[in-house]
Amino acid sequence: MSSSSATNPSTADETLRAQIFQRLHPRVYLERFIAEKIRPDGRTFDEWRNVSVNVGSISTADGSALVRMGDTTIVCGVKAEIAEPELDRPDLGYLVPNIDLPAICSPKFKPGPPAEEAQVLSDRLNEALVASGVLSLSSLCIHPGKAVWTLYVDCTCINYDGNAFDAALLAMLGALRNTTLPKATYDEETGRTTCSRKTRSPLQLTRNFASTSFGVLDTSHVLSDPTAFEEPLMDVTLTVIVDDRGELISTTESGGAISEETLLRCINRAKERVLQLKD
Amino acid sequence: MAQSAHDRRRINGPEESFPPIFDDDDEDITLNTQRSRAPGDIRPIFLQPGLISQANGSAYIETEKTKIACAVYGPRQSKTTTYSEKGRLNVEVKFTPFSCTRRRAPMRDAEDRSIGVAIHQAIVSSIRLELFPKSTIDVFITIIENDGIEGCIASGSLAASTALADAGIEMLGLVASCSAAIVGDEIQLDPSEAEARASTGSVILACMPALDSITSIWQSGQMSADMALKVILLQLNTRCIDIHSIVAQSLLEHRKSN
Numbered sequence: 001m002s003s004s005s006a007t008n009p010s011t012a013d014e015t016l017r018a019q020i021f022q023r024l025h026p027r028v029y030l031e032r033f034i035a036e037k038i039r040p041d042g043r044t045f046d047e048w049r050n051v052s053v054n055v056g057s058i059s060t061a062d063g064s065a066l067v068r069m070g071d072t073t074i075v076c077g078v079k080a081e082i083a084e085p086e087l088d089r090p091d092l093g094y095l096v097p098n099i100d101l102p103a104i105c106s107p108k109f110k111p112g113p114p115a116e117e118a119q120v121l122s123d124r125l126n127e128a129l130v131a132s133g134v135l136s137l138s139s140l141c142i143h144p145g146k147a148v149w150t151l152y153v154d155c156t157c158i159n160y161d162g163n164a165f166d167a168a169l170l171a172m173l174g175a176l177r178n179t180t181l182p183k184a185t186y187d188e189e190t191g192r193t194t195c196s197r198k199t200r201s202p203l204q205l206t207r208n209f210a211s212t213s214f215g216v217l218d219t220s221h222v223l224s225d226p227t228a229f230e231e232p233l234m235d236v237t238l239t240v241i242v243d244d245r246g247e248l249i250s251t252t253e254s255g256g257a258i259s260e261e262t263l264l265r266c267i268n269r270a271k272e273r274v275l276q277l278k279d
Numbered sequence: 280m281a282q283s284a285h286d287r288r289r290i291n292g293p294e295e296s297f298p299p300i301f302d303d304d305d306e307d308i309t310l311n312t313q314r315s316r317a318p319g320d321i322r323p324i325f326l327q328p329g330l331i332s333q334a335n336g337s338a339y340i341e342t343e344k345t346k347i348a349c350a351v352y353g354p355r356q357s358k359t360t361t362y363s364e365k366g367r368l369n370v371e372v373k374f375t376p377f378s379c380t381r382r383r384a385p386m387r388d389a390e391d392r393s394i395g396v397a398i399h400q401a402i403v404s405s406i407r408l409e410l411f412p413k414s415t416i417d418v419f420i421t422i423i424e425n426d427g428i429e430g431c432i433a434s435g436s437l438a439a440s441t442a443l444a445d446a447g448i449e450m451l452g453l454v455a456s457c458s459a460a461i462v463g464d465e466i467q468l469d470p471s472e473a474e475a476r477a478s479t480g481s482v483i484l485a486c487m488p489a490l491d492s493i494t495s496i497w498q499s500g501q502m503s504a505d506m507a508l509k510v511i512l513l514q515l516n517t518r519c520i521d522i523h524s525i526v527a528q529s530l531l532e533h534r535k536s537n
Binding site: 058059064073075077080082084085086094097098100102103105106107111113119123126150152156158160161182192193194195197228 | 288289290291292293295296297298299300301302330331332333334344346348349350352355371373375376377378379380382385417419420421423424425
């Protein structure tokens, strides 16, 4: 009885000391774990967090997806509206992806207009969707020169625990795959477009791909899928987007120099990961 | 008409785009207003505390088509330099662009702020702010799917109160909130968007059943004073007691499983 009450306060004490140490010296804390070949949340360097995807839960959106990558939670919704196409591209629709990192998801984001991180993520997501050609914009045309579909793909992060880019891309693709557009007919005489509530058809997506992010610490330790604690401590961050046929769509690297061997290793791991995620 | 100003911080689409007009729009409206529940029944509530790991306290509430996530950060240092004896409560509400039938611009507008004020009013009297001088408690609410503003305010207050309890902030009691719409002589509890549009007036009540006290009454529309009192004292109050037990239950279960 007395021995158990003596050990309880000391284990609570130890966890408190460990938490204080983590706050005051994050880098040393992480390095101590790395030295033991493990990460603070118990994963090995190569391990990914559990991913769960839930589609079609939001009835007000034309397509929606909720992705949880570990604790990182991202909700994505697609809204379709009708607009006039650009004069020099009369048969192309619009695809407008955006991500919002509101103050709710992490203490480091303040309320207000999109901060730097959100703007950078939006831009990278836009590039990824455009570069991959996942959706042919001419398939969004209703009547050339008069009416085209505009797809607003909006992601909102609910809980930010690192690696928002991977989760957001997965959410956007999930939502696009879940999107159905009503059949639209353009009336030449009145210039109005009317849609039918009864017939809806899904979007034609050309490829299936996923992105994988890595962080490199001290040029030799490559951690995959970093959490919010590990992300700011990484020297280099590397993101690889590969599709399910093994074709490389894009690689982004920031922070410092990495060896070619590391880059190739990451690309191979990304290819394995895409096949894993397909199920 | 969606007027999108060119926002330099976001990826922009075309200057103007319009939501699709459906050819059977006129018929659909009349179908939707037929209520599938009894007038005294509220929609089933799913309440889950502790969903957001980064926040001090959090809650997610879902009632049929209304989905709201709430996070509480605090007490943390006040941004302003003026000394305040009591703590400050800051409630911010954000709609996701896909939460309503017509796409909302990501910018915060008057509707967000009025819901924020309503929720602030509902929960501020329940928190012991005098224990946190010079500090701010931030409550952030994200409305993921919206089915009626009254439902949003009621569910938002519930989520905020649960999140505050989850954060361990000292409170006088849990706040339970419920809304009602008046259609002619009939009182319908917990109206959805279509039902609220068809009604002549609505009442939202927030109270602390544990202390038998009311924190906020938000009434809009046409109704006689007798009708309003009848709604509040008889129906909403009793409903709030039921809702209070749901909130307490979910908090206890969450604590037990951790």
